[in-house]
Amino acid sequence: GPKVLQIPSHQIIDMGQMVTLNCDPVSNHLYFYWYKQILGQQMEFLVNFYNGKVMEKSKLFKDQFSVERPDGSYFTLKIQPTALEDSAVYFCASSHWGTSQNTLYFGAGTRLSVL
Amino acid sequence: GDSVTQKQGQVTLSEDDFLFINCTYSTTTYPTLLWYVQYPGQGPQLLLKVTTANNKGISRGFEATYDKGTTSFHLQKASVQESDSAVYFCALVESPPNYNVLYFGSGTKLTVEP
Numbered sequence: 001g002p003k004v005l006q007i008p009s010h011q012i013i014d015m016g017q018m019v020t021l022n023c024d025p026v027s028n029h030l031y032f033y034w035y036k037q038i039l040g041q042q043m044e045f046l047v048n049f050y051n052g053k054v055m056e057k058s059k060l061f062k063d064q065f066s067v068e069r070p071d072g073s074y075f076t077l078k079i080q081p082t083a084l085e086d087s088a089v090y091f092c093a094s095s096h097w098g099t100s101q102n103t104l105y106f107g108a109g110t111r112l113s114v115l
Numbered sequence: 116g117d118s119v120t121q122k123q124g125q126v127t128l129s130e131d132d133f134l135f136i137n138c139t140y141s142t143t144t145y146p147t148l149l150w151y152v153q154y155p156g157q158g159p160q161l162l163l164k165v166t167t168a169n170n171k172g173i174s175r176g177f178e179a180t181y182d183k184g185t186t187s188f189h190l191q192k193a194s195v196q197e198s199d200s201a202v203y204f205c206a207l208v209e210s211p212p213n214y215n216v217l218y219f220g221s222g223t224k225l226t227v228e229p
Contacts, residue, residue, distance in 0.1 A: 004158065031215070042119075042221040043159070043204070056215055091158060104217065106151075106158030 002026040006092050006107035007074075014115050018080035021110045023092030025075055032075040033093040033104065034067065036060060043091060049075065079112075087114045117142045119207050121220025129228050134192040136223045138205035141186065148181045148188045149217070151204040159204055162190075200227045 005024040013019045025032055034046040047057040049067050064083070069075040075094070079086055089109040121138045128134060140148065147166045151159035163172035168183035181188040188205055205220040 001160075006158075035217075035219075040221075042121075043219040045216045045218070048215050058216075093158075103161045106160065108156060108158045 002029075002105050004092055004094055004105050004107035006090075006110050008110060009108065010111045010113070012113045012115065013082055015084055016081045018078065019082055019112065021077045021079075021090050021092075021112065022074040023076065023094075023107060025092070025094030026096075026105055029094035029096050029105070031055075031095045031097065032067075032069065033095075034077050035091040035093065035106075037089045037091065037109070039088070046077075046090075082112075082114045084114050087112060117144075117146075117207060117209060117216075117218045119205055119218050119220040121205050121223060123223045124221070125224045125226070127226045127228065128195050130196055131194045132227075134195045134199070134225065135189060136191075136203055136205075136225075137187055137189045138220050139185075139187050140181075140205075140207050140218075142207060142209060144209040146207045146209055148179070149206045149208065150177070150179055150190050151206060151219075153202045153204065153222075155201075162203070195225070195227045197227045197229050200225055 007022045032049045035043045036046050037043040045058050047061045048055045066078045089111050091106050091109045093104040093106045095104045118141045149164040150162040152162045153159040163174040165172040165181050168181055172179045177192045179190045202222045202224050204222045207218045
């Protein structure tokens, strides 16, 4: 089936540095999402993105977070600067339409470890 | 706000056992309820969804229904196999206008022993 690829699978970074998580969504999808999962807890919505713009974001999407998809390349989540509480697995997802109308396809996640 | 509670963190069964996993939810809208399955090393993938209370979703031998009266949502399978070992997440998506957010439960890790 359709695949969402996330690069890298694991990233280790020092607190205060910048990190960019990359997502290669399904090729004809129009909506893109990031979810965050702290170990042992549920996946929580961060942000969704459509037509070059953030459509919705949660309170977890702090000012230090940003997303973009320049020229149809990777959909990225940038955190600058990182904090210890940013350590989590970040899942990217894409869908052709909005959530209730179509299926979200998730990547395998990027495990971010902030030291 | 919307939330999903999935209390069974781990379930261990033997092959051909009956599976039943339950979630409860809280929402002020008319939600679609979903089950996702995550195999080791992969992202969550949609298993099935139910858009209307008391309707049944069926996929790959799994069934799910949701009960609006008790605000509960369950997943069942008559006879599990070792290949069903995975983490199962229940999730909720609201009806419009705020329909672009999935709310997940914390997951149930199913281990099926041969």
